[in-house]
Amino acid sequence: MHKSYSPKVSRRDSLKWIGKMSTTVLIGGVVVACDTADQPMPEVKGTSHWPNLTFDPIMGPKYGQDPDMTNPTTPWARTLTQDQLNLIAHLSDIICPADEGGPSATVVGVPDVIDEWVSAPYEAQQNDRVLILNGLQWLDDEANMRNGSSFMNSSSDQQIAIIDDIAYEKQAEIAEFEHAVMFFARLRSLVFGAYFSSPEGIEDIGYIGNEPIIGDYPGPTEEAMAHLNEVIANLPA
């Protein structure tokens, strides 16, 4: 269980934990309309042991309104600690394991993408950072309460027992898991987004494109048309 995650691309900066923790302020945030991560966190109202950690905002540098688009670079430093990165890597492969369609999340560097994401100096990503880091802490707290050890030091069965309580949308209705379910849903979305947009994930999902086709666009294949015609023939009356 103590597997250490090694970044798939070199890190620009030493891993620096810049968040300063406190446990007093409620989480709440409003996403700027043009930032497009998911929903902001609503105010904490459950009775669970959600950690309510707050963090100093990450101020930059941003890439600005005139970045070099043909040679993209990411100007901000990554901020996850090695322990956090290990936990995210572990969860990423629980969420997105290898199967016959493609590799696991860590094989394609998903934890690096999440580290870059939660370290980004934009409001939507900063809201995700609060949710994700609190979620990681919640997992350890929950594991300690249930098993007397951290999440990573719990057995596989113990880990999965916790995940099984928070991995499904409908479990958000259970007050003690409300925030943990939100955390897991967001992490799942980030893991699969990062996985399926990776070169291996693109192949897995079957995106065909981004290649020049000289001449007229050929349109659907015969096979695609046959399927469509079947669908049209069976449309509701």
Place this chain on the structure above:
Amino acid sequence: MASFDGFEYDVLIVGSGAGGGMAAHILTEAGIKVLMLEAGRDYDPVEETPMFQMNHEAPLRGESTSDKNFGYFDATVDGGWEVPGEPYTNAEGTTFRWWRARMLGGRTNHFGRYVPRFNDRDFKPFTHDGLGVDWPLDYDEMQPWYDKTEKLVGVSGNNPGVYDVPDSGEGVLQPHAKPRVYELLVEAACKKLGLPIVPMRRAVLTRAQDTREACFNATDCGRGCSIGAAFQTTTSVIPWAKDTGNLKVVTDAMVKEVHLSDDGKASGVTFVNRKNMQDVRVDADYVILAASACETARLMLNSTSEKFPNGLANSSGQVGRNLMDSTGADFTGYIPALEGRPKYNEDGLAGNHLYIPWWDYEGQDDGSVKFKRGYHLEIGGGFGEPGMGTGNGADGYGKSAKDQIRKKYGSGIYFALRGEMVVNENCYCEIDPDVKDKWGIPVLKFHWKWSDEEYNQVAHGMEWTEKLIKAMGGYVTSPKRTPEEALLPGGLIIHEVGTTRMGDDPATSVTNKWGQTWDVDNLYIMDGGVFASNPHKNCTITILTLAMKNATKLAEEIKNA
């Protein structure tokens, strides 16, 4: 003849987007010398466009941020709904958001290349429904100019024989692209419901033309187009104008004031050189403002004189008034029958191949439709390049969750309502007396209020998109909303027009039908500000057409002078 930096010229143009670019092309072709001032930096799509870069190569997988509102690879430089150091304000309790781009070519570098022309009714809205005002020109007058403009721009599409989509002249249009599976399914649903669905007119070449290549059916047009297939002024009219030797372009020139001579003519402008913050004064015999509807209005309102204390050429008081955007509301659905369908390349021309034009003019005339102006529906869906959003929509974890996402890929459908708003007195911009931008120029303050015309239109769109989704055997996935909640804020569709409208009467309009201001006869406006109404059809092709028509007349006048 005026001169700047050793270059002699007759006409000074402010702005290098659709209006300014086209005017420069027409004038320079006619042998007239033009000085063009652009507030933003120089920009070369051939060198700078990220044509094949993928999401995983960009920070945050290319997702939108406050720096790049349409994602990392969007062409916009130094722009968006917020520009650092160049604020605008909103009157209390109102929201209008103002998109700008600070680059050569302006917003033509990233627009959707959706270019429907207006029909006869669009130019005479007041005559048809008693709201707003008519244009001082009609479709018959515009028709040959639309043909010329579409031919020059390079438009793919067809003549479907639908009233909302007037025919282009013979040989004007290039072949349109074949529809994709999800578009054909929407077509089947439209047939069941009796709605029209037709190829979308797009300013995307499907045949090579002049200096530009045909589309090679890949990469998003919003990034700009290094091969010139997707129209933008920076790969067409501006380089062509430069090639005549009659155009000089000065970038990083933020114009702050238009000067008036003692004889009541526009005598030139002052711009801020953005690189050294110095004011530079330049003269001109003719001035064309094409800085974008709101930027042009701002410039005129900031150009006060004894003769025009309320702003240059503003004796009507209409400068800044009559601001309109398109209505916008987005509706999503999920079509289980598309799950697991055979994969193939659905990139195509990147945008819509088919769309649903406005269909119920009859209902508007007999009163069964509870709003006066139409809308169209753009269609989204398909096997697009995966991004962070691809991770949404699974439940649980592990292989089953992974399989859910694989299954859903290509099965979602999306309708974007884009409609006409009716001009109203509550939507306008004025100079904020208290706020200046980093160049020391007073900024705009916006006022905005929708009317029931727009809410009723969105309610109609909500109802019909639900019918469409159900006719495909699908279900609606948009959250349940009221029309008030679904209608996007003003400015979000980036079709703002009307702030210097044209008309027949100098008391109620700023320019005549040639874009010539009533008050100052050598001052012309050639951007969207001159629109008298804002039909649901995206504004760019009409801005281009008016600029071609009006610059052609101006060229004749200058040569005859």
